[in-house]
Amino acid sequence: MDELDAEIIRLLQTDARQSNRELARRLGVAPSTCLERVRSLTRRGVIRGYHADVDLAALNRGVQALVSIQVRPLSRPVIVRFKEEVSVLPEVLSAFVLAGGDDFVLHVAVQDLDRLHAFLLDELSKRKEIAGFRTSVIFQSTRNPVVGRLPETAGAASAPD
Amino acid sequence: MDELDAEIIRLLQTDARQSNRELARRLGVAPSTCLERVRSLTRRGVIRGYHADVDLAALNRGVQALVSIQVRPLSRPVIVRFKEEVSVLPEVLSAFVLAGGDDFVLHVAVQDLDRLHAFLLDELSKRKEIAGFRTSVIFQSTRNPVVGRLPETAGAASAPD
DNA sequence: ACTGAAAATCTACGCTC
DNA sequence: GAGCGTAGATTTTCAGT
Numbered sequence: 001m002d003e004l005d006a007e008i009i010r011l012l013q014t015d016a017r018q019s020n021r022e023l024a025r026r027l028g029v030a031p032s033t034c035l036e037r038v039r040s041l042t043r044r045g046v047i048r049g050y051h052a053d054v055d056l057a058a059l060n061r062g063v064q065a066l067v068s069i070q071v072r073p074l075s076r077p078v079i080v081r082f083k084e085e086v087s088v089l090p091e092v093l094s095a096f097v098l099a100g101g102d103d104f105v106l107h108v109a110v111q112d113l114d115r116l117h118a119f120l121l122d123e124l125s126k127r128k129e130i131a132g133f134r135t136s137v138i139f140q141s142t143r144n145p146v147v148g149r150l151p152e153t154a155g156a157a158s159a160p161d
Numbered sequence: 162m163d164e165l166d167a168e169i170i171r172l173l174q175t176d177a178r179q180s181n182r183e184l185a186r187r188l189g190v191a192p193s194t195c196l197e198r199v200r201s202l203t204r205r206g207v208i209r210g211y212h213a214d215v216d217l218a219a220l221n222r223g224v225q226a227l228v229s230i231q232v233r234p235l236s237r238p239v240i241v242r243f244k245e246e247v248s249v250l251p252e253v254l255s256a257f258v259l260a261g262g263d264d265f266v267l268h269v270a271v272q273d274l275d276r277l278h279a280f281l282l283d284e285l286s287k288r289k290e291i292a293g294f295r296t297s298v299i300f301q302s303t304r305n306p307v308v309g310r311l312p313e314t315a316g317a318a319s320a321p322d
Numbered sequence: 323a324c325t326g327a328a329a330a331t332c333t334a335c336g337c338t339c
Numbered sequence: 340g341a342g343c344g345t346a347g348a349t350t351t352t353c354a355g356t
Contacts, residue, residue: 001219009220012213016177021331030343035333046219050211052173054308058162058207059170061311066257066266087303090311094304096227100297105227111311136261142248143255147215150222150251150272180332182350191324196352324356331350338343 001046004029006149008037009046013146016050061109063116064093064138067124068102072131079103082129091119102134113137162207165190167310169198170207174307177211222270224277225254225299228285229263233292240264243290252280263295274298 007027011018024034041047056062071082079097086106087095096105110116116135124133168188172179185195202208217223232243240258247267248256257266271277277296285294 009213009215013215014212016211016213019331020333031331032333032335032344033342036342044219046216048214048216050177050213051175051306052170052177052211053209054170054174055207055209056308058205059308059310061308066259083301083303087305090309092305093308094302096299097301098227098297098299101295102297105297109308115311134262136259136263136266138257138259140244140258141255142244144248144253145210145212147217147220147222147254147270148251149220150276180350181352192350193325193352194323197323325354327352327354329350329352332348334347335345336343337345339341 004037005041005046008034008041010146010148012038012047012050056109060111063112064107064109064141065116066136066138067106067108067120067133068136069104069106069124069133070101070131071103071129073129074103078129082127086123089119089123091115091123165198166202166207169195169202171307171309173199173208173211217270221272224273225268225270225302226277227297227299228265228267228269228281228294229297230265230267230285230294231262231292232264232290234290235264239290243288247284250280250284252276252284 004027008023011023011026020035020038021031023038024031027034029037038047056064071078082104083095083097086092086104091108091110093107093109095107097103098105108116108119110119116137120133120135124130165188169184172184172187181196181199182192184199185192188195199208217225232239243265244256244258247253247265252269252271254268254270256268258264259266269277269280271280277298281294281296285291
């Protein structure tokens with residue numbers, strides 16, 4: 001993971017469909033070199049795939065929400081099963097298993113508030129393992145297009161207290 | 162947005178780097194037709210871009226958390242400014258502006274728990290507009306690779322009560 | 323929406339450092 | 340081992356239909 005790899009990752013996060021040639025030009029290396037680097041990153045699992053970013057509103061999924069959920073009993077089989085079942089629901093964009101007050105957070109996207117309500121009632125309320133949940137409608141969301149290495153925070157690495 | 166468009170979107174969400182030719186083959190249309198469809202979807206803003214999916218652990222960002230935040234006063238300038246400033250922090254993957262008990266949720270990824278603690282203390286605690294926040298470490302997260310049209314929920318559209 | 327052909331790109335392989 | 344240049348295969352792209 002040298003500087004060149006980091007730059008490749010940055011550029012492919014910005015635009016995954018640019019040609020290998022273009023990528024090589026921006027990096028100042030030969031296309032064949034660039035190709036080998038990208039393959040290596042893919043082989044090593046650093047690059048996991050390439051995905052189109054789609055406008056949710058255009059898919060009639062303009063209403064998003066975060067749903068915080070507590071499940072009981074808080075046992076491994078219940079958590080594993082709940083996570084698996086809920087992850088595949090079409091309304092769910094992503095699911096988080098958490099430490100702390102809430103056990104799960106679901107990021108959901110649906111057509112409108114009626115559908116959100118229906119989802120909560122039909123998919124969540126009926127589940128016996130759910131001890132409670134709280135829904136927050138999302139007004140806005142922003143996503144950082146590029147995930148890079150973090151800058152070293154001065155002192156944190158070398159001088160723990 | 163006919164069936165062909167929907168299928169293109171599905172395939173490009175799964176693998177954004179497959180060739181136009183491959184895409185066309187899977188759809189059973191000519192490459193030129195497929196290309197024009199993809200361009201149209203891009204022009205209309207349905208496809209917003211293509212991004213590489215990178216393993217956060219490989220970038221030394223293996224620790225993720227959701228941070229729920231309340232800000233005061235809850236006025237437009239405070240919200241807008243907070244959102245803009247926080248969105249560009251390198252630790253922040255995405256930021257949500259919410260309705261409900263919490264005003265913001267930040268999805269953050271950092272190297273380790275020390276860095277998470279440092280982020281909370283150095284970036285959040287010092288902000289005067291923050292009235293309180295709660296941090297939940299993420300044990301696991303799953304993401305739905307394909308966002309599609311939602312199935313019609315029987316009765317919901319045609320027979321509201 | 324398809325066909326065909328020209329331009330651009332991809333990528334395997336042998337070479338140099 | 341890592342990067343480069345080249346050449347043959349593949350793909351993109353845009354007429355014309």
